[in-house]
Amino acid sequence: MIDARLITLRVFARCGTIGATAELTGYSPSAVSAQLRELQRVLGMQLLTKDGRGVRLTATGRFLVAGSDPLIAQWESLRAAAMEAGEQVQAHFGIGGFSTAAAQLLAPLAATLRSTRPLLEVQVLEADPARCYDLLIAERIDLAVIVAMQSDAYGEDDPRFEQTVLLDDPLDVIIPANHPLASRTSVTLEELASEPWITESAGSTYHSLFTAAFTAVGVTPRIAHEAVEWETHIAFVGAGLGVGLLPRLAPLHDAENVVRLRITGKGKPVRRIVAAVRRGSIASPLIQESLGILQANADRILTARLETARLEGDQ
Amino acid sequence: MIDARLITLRVFARCGTIGATAELTGYSPSAVSAQLRELQRVLGMQLLTKDGRGVRLTATGRFLVAGSDPLIAQWESLRAAAMEAGEQVQAHFGIGGFSTAAAQLLAPLAATLRSTRPLLEVQVLEADPARCYDLLIAERIDLAVIVAMQSDAYGEDDPRFEQTVLLDDPLDVIIPANHPLASRTSVTLEELASEPWITESAGSTYHSLFTAAFTAVGVTPRIAHEAVEWETHIAFVGAGLGVGLLPRLAPLHDAENVVRLRITGKGKPVRRIVAAVRRGSIASPLIQESLGILQANADRILTARLETARLEGDQ
DNA sequence: GATAACCATGCAAAATAGTTGCATGATCGA
DNA sequence: TCGATCATGCAACTATTTTGCATGGTTATC
Structure with missing residues (x-):
């Protein structure tokens, strides 16, 4: 109050x-x-x-x-x-997250909560990580699922928030189905060093992950095309324009001419997905239940994706 | 907020x-x-x-x-x-206290603040000590001047308040001007043991002080009359009905047939007057200034009363 | 055991914020 | 200099809050 x-x-x-x-x-x-x-x-x-x-x-x-x-x-x-x-029993609950999280984690969470707590009115907001923090401060949402970025102004020790790691979402490689390496189950970044790469525009959220992964193995990739949405990345790869990175949480849907491969070796890029709440609220029963549901869903989706992509998980 | x-x-x-x-x-x-x-x-x-x-x-x-x-x-x-x-600069300031304090301490405080802080709107509320605490909780007032009573439900360690002792107001004896002891400057309670006493009704705020003082010297006073207001006490004494106790802060005005005597010896009754504020607010500049003004006024009034009553102060 | 007093709450009317949408003035960049 | 951006003031509107009275339920008193 x-x-x-x-x-x-x-x-x-x-x-x-x-x-x-x-x-x-x-x-x-x-x-x-x-x-x-x-x-x-x-x-x-x-x-x-x-x-x-x-x-x-x-x-x-x-x-x-x-x-x-x-x-x-x-x-x-x-x-x-x-x-x-x-x-x-709480009456209202606002949750927010970026697009992939909203689709893959927040929607199931809202659905589960609707069944376990019928009286609870759940509102889902899709928003940037930065905007999610703002929405938390503005008390428009009570829980946010975001990609932790060291470049963010919000550190783990921010006095306004408490963050818990939900999962480390590894980035896979997506290549055209007719690519010589398409039959493999995993590749190294070195093997793809000479490929034309599709990435986000410089300075965007994932560009730093992209470059960090390649500097770890000591090669500089050739950036051929830029795209914002994962769907666009997939379409570009499907059209044979090059190869790209795709978070394992992001669905490939039924793009038949695109194959997802696990990355092995050094410099495996990972995006860390965390749940953020206002500091102090983490003990709330509703928050606790939600975190559990999110965790369970994240694990389930991750393993399921491994199977459909014919990948053997190492974690 | x-x-x-x-x-x-x-x-x-x-x-x-x-x-x-x-x-x-x-x-x-x-x-x-x-x-x-x-x-x-x-x-x-x-x-x-x-x-x-x-x-x-x-x-x-x-x-x-x-x-x-x-x-x-x-x-x-x-x-x-x-x-x-x-x-x-604060805009509004509410202060409260019991009747004697309101007249003797709060009114000068309000007057002083009006000159030192012309933009401040001061509101004075006269109320019981118990009601003062309630008004503090209700945020109707920001500072209260009250008589500390061990019987009160609000201890010094109440998490809602912070209390600072303003002064220990000694109780004097008031006797008729034609009384044999009237020419003295001080008396002991033993000397007045056989007098008919005027006191408040049993169970009231000051009755416990009254009895505690006499049990300290080992005598049981004869209670002849009861009164509520100090003015009534004084009038009773002036009419020769008996003797009574009067806080030094309470004015005798110009009651010509009543004399105020200091009490010496054991069992000197004292009422402790404290200022109470909501916990945390004591560092406020306005509160600090007010406490200083209250303290100064209390000391000034106390010494001035000593002189008019022809008493030599020992504190 | 009936009556009166007391307490909380509901309802319609009234008062009072609070909010909107637009217009204005001021400032900064091009 | 022009256009864009930003905050603020104002009138009208909306929503909320408050009031005053009436009601139903509970306790104490006779």
Whole structure:
């Protein structure tokens, strides 16, 4: 039960603009403006200053936002403990995640929760990892499934979140079905060093994983094409334009002219998928149950994919 | 910035009835009822149960209220630190106390604050010590001046409050001006053992002080009359009905036929006057300034009274 | 055992935030 | 200089909250 206006201030501290705060919280810009003005009036503190065409937090504002982190955590902790002690049932539950996670992990989670907790209203939001963190702060969602990136501004020790590793999703190689190596069950990156590669645009989420894997084995791949969606990657490979990387969680569907191969040797690229919650809320029965379901589903999908791809899992 | 509904729940936890909660918070009973119902809805917890003709907190409700104590304290602490760090000026300040304190300490405090902080809106509430604690919980006041009583349910270690001793207000003896001892500057309780005494009714706030002082010297006083207000005590003494005790802070005004004498020897009765604030808020600049003003005023009044009463102070 | 007092709650009406959508002013980049 | 971006003010609207009274259930009193 933290006042909504303080939550709004915290979201603003992340976004920096009233407009972005409004978009994230679901209010209109003028509503956010009015809320923050009212907050300053009630507290008797000047929290914002005009800065160019925008507004900026004052030192007092930054102090208050930083200091509210443990306050939020303590409330979440209290709420979780009360839910657990009283065996109460929650009414609403918001979960978010990036596209692959939303399809592969969040949808089953929502379905399972709907059967185990019929009274619970589950809302799933598909969003970028960065936006997921923002949505957690804005209390629009209570749990997020995201790809952990060391480049993210949110470290594991962020006072606002608690993260638990769900699984390490290895990246496989996808090559055309008529490729000489297509009959193999696994390949090394060196064997594919001279292939034309399909990757995401430089600076994107997975590009750093891509380059890190190849620098580990000491080769520099030739980047032939760029794509954003995994579906596009697969289509490009199917068209014989080159080879690419595909997370094992991402489905190949029934692309008949594309083969998925396990990567062996050094530099096996892996994307770490973690569940993030607001700090303190992890003890909540609903969160605990959800984490268990997510874990179970992740393991199940991972092994199932191994079989369909005719791969022998090593983990 | 703790949600108002949680504050209402905390007040209810003290009062036990919706009606009393409404009276203390300033809402109407049905507003309180609706607020608590809404609170249960958004939290997804059952906090109240029907109990006879009233309602009662559930185990979950008690858990939540008890657990919210540190939450409130942490918020107050954060707020105080932000006020201090940012050199901000508060807009509203509520102070409360019992009648003598209100007249002798709170009114000067309000006057001083009005000159040092012209933008601050000060509100003074006169209320019982017990009600002062309730008003602090309800956030109707921010500082209370009360008589510390060991019989109170609020100990010094209450997680909701922080108390600082303002002064130990000694009780003087008031006797008729034509009394044989009236020319003395001090007396012992033994010397007045056979006098008819005027006191408060048994079980009242000061009655325990009264009896404790006399048991310390081993005599049992004869209680002749009972009065509630100090003004009445003085009038009774002036009419020659007996002798009585009067806190040094309480003014004698210009009662010409009443003399105030200092008590010496064993069993000097003293009432301890403390300032109470919500835990965490004591670091606030405004609270700090107020405590200083209160202390200074208390000392000044105490010494001034000594002079007008022709008493030589020993402390 | 009947009556009165008390307590919480429901309901409709009223008050009061809070929100929206647009317009305005100000600022920054091109 | 022009266009884009951003915050804010204002009027109208919406939703929520609060009020005042009436009701039903419970306890104490006679």
